[in-house]
Amino acid sequence: MKQFIQDLPKVELHLHIEGTLEPELMFELAARNNIEIPFNSFAEVKDAYDFHNLQSFLDIYYQGANVLITEQDFFDLTWAYLLRCKNDNVVHTEVFFDPQTHTDRGISFDTVVNGIDKALTKAAEEFNISSQLIMCFLRHLDEESAFITLEQALAHKDKIIAVGLDSSENGNPASKFERVFEKSLSEGFLTVAHAGEEGPASSIRDALELLKITRIDHGVRCSDDDHFVEELAKLRTPLTVCPLSNIKLKVFEEMSEHNIVELLRKGVCVTINSDDPAYFGGYMTDNFMAVGEAHMMTKVEIAQFTFNAIEASFISELEKKRLF
Numbered sequence: 001m002k003q004f005i006q007d008l009p010k011v012e013l014h015l016h017i018e019g020t021l022e023p024e025l026m027f028e029l030a031a032r033n034n035i036e037i038p039f040n041s042f043a044e045v046k047d048a049y050d051f052h053n054l055q056s057f058l059d060i061y062y063q064g065a066n067v068l069i070t071e072q073d074f075f076d077l078t079w080a081y082l083l084r085c086k087n088d089n090v091v092h093t094e095v096f097f098d099p100q101t102h103t104d105r106g107i108s109f110d111t112v113v114n115g116i117d118k119a120l121t122k123a124a125e126e127f128n129i130s131s132q133l134i135m136c137f138l139r140h141l142d143e144e145s146a147f148i149t150l151e152q153a154l155a156h157k158d159k160i161i162a163v164g165l166d167s168s169e170n171g172n173p174a175s176k177f178e179r180v181f182e183k184s185l186s187e188g189f190l191t192v193a194h195a196g197e198e199g200p201a202s203s204i205r206d207a208l209e210l211l212k213i214t215r216i217d218h219g220v221r222c223s224d225d226d227h228f229v230e231e232l233a234k235l236r237t238p239l240t241v242c243p244l245s246n247i248k249l250k251v252f253e254e255m256s257e258h259n260i261v262e263l264l265r266k267g268v269c270v271t272i273n274s275d276d277p278a279y280f281g282g283y284m285t286d287n288f289m290a291v292g293e294a295h296m297m298t299k300v301e302i303a304q305f306t307f308n309a310i311e312a313s314f315i316s317e318l319e320k321k322r323l324f
């Protein structure tokens, strides 16, 4: 099974590029840019990555991003992730980035997007890994900040396929971003949103109805409402599930209790993704392995996660044929 999972072609649809910042690169960039970090050793970093919920993770994650300053830093970060993709046989990836985390520190939008884009282009040429870029609005910030960010993205429409919504779900309802998503759609961006990670099934419904999203990031709390699960299955609404993330952030106590396999068997279009792999203990193969070890599954079922991800991806029908 291990070899089967390692060799399986994979498609990643839920990956925050800032969440791929490994401690080694964090130390390297801190030294390069003369930035102070609150850790003296890798052991101290490991100790700090002991989260009890989403917010306790986000506080450390935003702090980590402070070492990213130049276009080269964003390139190096993205390139390191793409080397992991090559190793895990990821053939297509749709990458989130959080511009406000950087522009609020005085880093220009162009620096961020150009660094990431150059690495993605190089990986397409050298590794035949295709990709898309998704710009996320931070839901703990206000609507005005999201509109300013959207304005900055307009000059980069050729590089950004969709907008998303991440950060603290509780206390920041989808309704806060209804107008900015409407404007994003009218500008030709596709839309996705984190929902039902910590928030209830109604938070997923709100994201679908108010933000007109085409897929849900996480969405695992849909199981609180059986009727809703049936609806999601019928409509083949995709859920980009992140198993190791859900365990680290205590959405489920144990991988054996995770609902991803149950949802798969009910016909929901669930996919496996790594979210913030440097913080949650693993990239794509690790996530597949963790699910495969905790749940009895056939090879056909495991491969179905990749078929679902191709179906849910933002690649053209022509490109999909290359992947099938």
Ligand code: ADE
Pocket: 016, 019, 054, 061, 166, 167, 168, 194, 197, 245, 275, 276
């Ligand atoms: N930003 C990075 N990872 C996230 C997650 N799992 N949920 C919400 N926002 C995030």
Ligand code: ZN
Pocket: 014, 016, 166, 194, 217, 275
């Ligand atoms: Zn996420």
